[in-house]
Amino acid sequence: PVEQWRILKVLSDGEGHSMGELADAVLLNHPTLTKMVDRMVSDSLVYRRQDAEDRRKVLMFISDRGNALCKRLNSLAVSQEAHILENYGGKATGELKRLLENLIDAAS
Incomplete structure (x- = not known):
């Protein structure tokens, strides 16, 4: 799903993100994001790690497998954009x- 790609794209920076940060970045509510991330953890695309500075906080990271999938999906997106x-x-593509x-900004 596109939502998974958005999650992978955000996590691909390697910084580690809390679920709250991730929810804001990918425009998903927390319950939906949690279910999706649980599936992605099961599929070894992402993993959770306790924050070293605040042990109460859990951060999400992309796995090597998730990174490979993200790169493949990015390549497909670039190809699709070139096709469009x-x-x-x-001019039409820019518009x-x-x-x-604008739609994304209005939704956030």
């Missing part, structure tokens, strides 16, 4: 991106 650009032109970014 080729078929619809730069579509702008509208989608």
Whole structure:
């Protein structure tokens, strides 16, 4: 699912993110995010680790397997964007991106 890709994309920075930070970044509510992350942990795409500075806090990280999947999905997205650009032109594609970014900003 696209939501999994968004989670992987955020975690690919290697910084480690709390569930709250992740929920805000990927625009998912906490229960939905928790279920999705649990599945991703089961699939060895991500893992949880206790924060070294605050042991009450749990951080999420991307695994090597998750990183490989994220790179593959990023490559597919770039290919799809090139296809859209080729078929619809730069102006229409730019307008579509702008509208989608406005929609995302309005949702957050």
